[in-house]
Amino acid sequence: xxxxxxxxxxxxxxxxxxxxxxxxxxxxxxxxxxxxxxxxxxxxxxxxxxxxxxxxxxxxxxxxxxxxxxxxxxxxxxxxxxxxxxxxxxxxxxxxxxxxxxxxxxxxxxxx
Amino acid sequence: xxxxxxxxxxxxxxxxxxxxxxxxxxxxxxxxxxxxxxxxxxxxxxxxxxxxxxxxxxxxxxxxxxxxxxxxxxxxxxxxxxxxxxxxxxxxxxxxxxxxxxxxxxxxxxxxx
Numbered sequence: 001x002x003x004x005x006x007x008x009x010x011x012x013x014x015x016x017x018x019x020x021x022x023x024x025x026x027x028x029x030x031x032x033x034x035x036x037x038x039x040x041x042x043x044x045x046x047x048x049x050x051x052x053x054x055x056x057x058x059x060x061x062x063x064x065x066x067x068x069x070x071x072x073x074x075x076x077x078x079x080x081x082x083x084x085x086x087x088x089x090x091x092x093x094x095x096x097x098x099x100x101x102x103x104x105x106x107x108x109x110x111x112x
Numbered sequence: 113x114x115x116x117x118x119x120x121x122x123x124x125x126x127x128x129x130x131x132x133x134x135x136x137x138x139x140x141x142x143x144x145x146x147x148x149x150x151x152x153x154x155x156x157x158x159x160x161x162x163x164x165x166x167x168x169x170x171x172x173x174x175x176x177x178x179x180x181x182x183x184x185x186x187x188x189x190x191x192x193x194x195x196x197x198x199x200x201x202x203x204x205x206x207x208x209x210x211x212x213x214x215x216x217x218x219x220x221x222x223x224x225x
Contacts, residue, residue: 098143
């Protein structure tokens with residue numbers, strides 16, 4: 001069964017304090033790994049898709065990396081507006097399997 | 113509109129009642145998904161449509177849940193004989209095709225009292 005585990009569950013940082021969020025996964029063949037940001041009361045907002053080990057993508061203060069067993073979301077010099085829940089999800093490379101399997105998320109708080 | 117639109121934003125219903133939740137996907141997106149999210153958890157897959165047909169309904173919890181997409185655009189999630197355990201945020205997402213990133217709506221918060 002495909003499974004995604006995110007750690008830590010919650011993380012508090014000071015503004016400017018860089019850190020990383022972890023997403024460990026088991027999947028029967030990976031088609032893609034997705035990162036989303038979710039603000040309270042809103043739907044998830046797409047950030048990145050990673051397809052193969054070694055791939056990296058960047059957007060502003062965020063950088064996502066992928067290995068065969070896990071993905072990291074690195075946040076550099078975060079600002080209070082980066083506070084949100086970050087969700088990781090995998091899509092299996094199985095014919096007809098299009099669903100995303102999500103982790104429980106990491107709730108990130110950046111204090112000014 | 114530019115994004116995925118879900119109506120209503122909030123729905124409170126009594127136990128045992130029937131509810132319908134609506135999703136308007138991004139124009140031109142052929143793939144549509146329904147997910148359910150409980151407090152403090154990630155979204156859980158319910159059903160996936162490619163065009164008008166339900167290509168994967170393996171996430172529907174039981175036969176009280178049903179979804180349609182008759183013209184390949186708007187979708188409706190229908191829940192019969194609602195139970196308190198059905199209370200959650202129901203999220204809809206659409207994507208241009210099956211293997212591209214999905215964009216989510218803001219969700220419908222369903223509360224069964």
